[in-house]
Amino acid sequence: MTILFHLSDLHFGPKFNAHLSELILQDVCAAKPDLTILSGDFTMRARVEEHAQARAYIEKLPPPLLTIPGNHDQPLAPHFGALWERATTPWARYEKYIHATVNASFASAELFVVGVNSNHRIIPGGIWSSSQRQFVEQEFARAPQGVCKIFVTHHHLDWGGKYRPFGVWFPAAQLNWLKGLGVELILNGHTHAPLTAQTAQGIIIAQAGTAMSGRVRHGHGNAYNRIVIDAQTLTIQIMGYDARADRFTRRAEKIFTRQANEEQR
Numbered sequence: 001m002t003i004l005f006h007l008s009d010l011h012f013g014p015k016f017n018a019h020l021s022e023l024i025l026q027d028v029c030a031a032k033p034d035l036t037i038l039s040g041d042f043t044m045r046a047r048v049e050e051h052a053q054a055r056a057y058i059e060k061l062p063p064p065l066l067t068i069p070g071n072h073d074q075p076l077a078p079h080f081g082a083l084w085e086r087a088t089t090p091w092a093r094y095e096k097y098i099h100a101t102v103n104a105s106f107a108s109a110e111l112f113v114v115g116v117n118s119n120h121r122i123i124p125g126g127i128w129s130s131s132q133r134q135f136v137e138q139e140f141a142r143a144p145q146g147v148c149k150i151f152v153t154h155h156h157l158d159w160g161g162k163y164r165p166f167g168v169w170f171p172a173a174q175l176n177w178l179k180g181l182g183v184e185l186i187l188n189g190h191t192h193a194p195l196t197a198q199t200a201q202g203i204i205i206a207q208a209g210t211a212m213s214g215r216v217r218h219g220h221g222n223a224y225n226r227i228v229i230d231a232q233t234l235t236i237q238i239m240g241y242d243a244r245a246d247r248f249t250r251r252a253e254k255i256f257t258r259q260a261n262e263e264q265r
């Protein structure tokens, strides 16, 4: 059995909730998951001090970790220096403080995880380049048969008609491409609204809410995902903050049969 923790949209900076960050840290340390995935928006405005605070926090999380950046992790106006940096070296701060590369992969005996930087310095929404597509294809091609293939992106591929449509561009085409690569599970953040879904292609989507920012949206509170994978099933648990109990509790759970595995047997 494999256990993943999926945190997103930490947003160090204004409205950051340090108390919730401590509760989540305790949860992750107690569970010692096989992998903790952080799907972007570590900061509010990509300020150096926000990045440094995010670095100090993720240092405390038990390894292994897989991170990708979010749209808030590249410098933004108002001052000219930030705009210049966004135009020339948009990911320098992320690469200095969070992880050396904006695209990343992780392999274990049960998992093969590939994450891409879905952000563009000008174009809103999720987009990736042909070289990133090549990276994803090459990485998944070296995954051993039978592992659970997971794709991580900051922007959403499926928004169920409920949220503003600034997700990944041409989502149906991207989902078909990911299905062809054998992806079973997609993890994303960005909307600050937890969601579990299965696409027409049969891919499971687990979208995490904001773990510890006061920027909650659409009536959703703070939340993270706990994911359990075994040979037959893939379980997504949305762990939401319960103010009365002052801890994160299981708010929803969906259990999926692993179709890819069935086809391989």
Ligand SMILES: [Fe+2]
Residues within 6 Å of the ligand: 009, 011, 041, 070, 072, 190, 191, 192
């Ligand atoms: Fe966010």
Ligand SMILES: [Fe+2]
Residues within 6 Å of the ligand: 041, 070, 071, 072, 154, 189, 190, 191
């Ligand atoms: Fe975002």
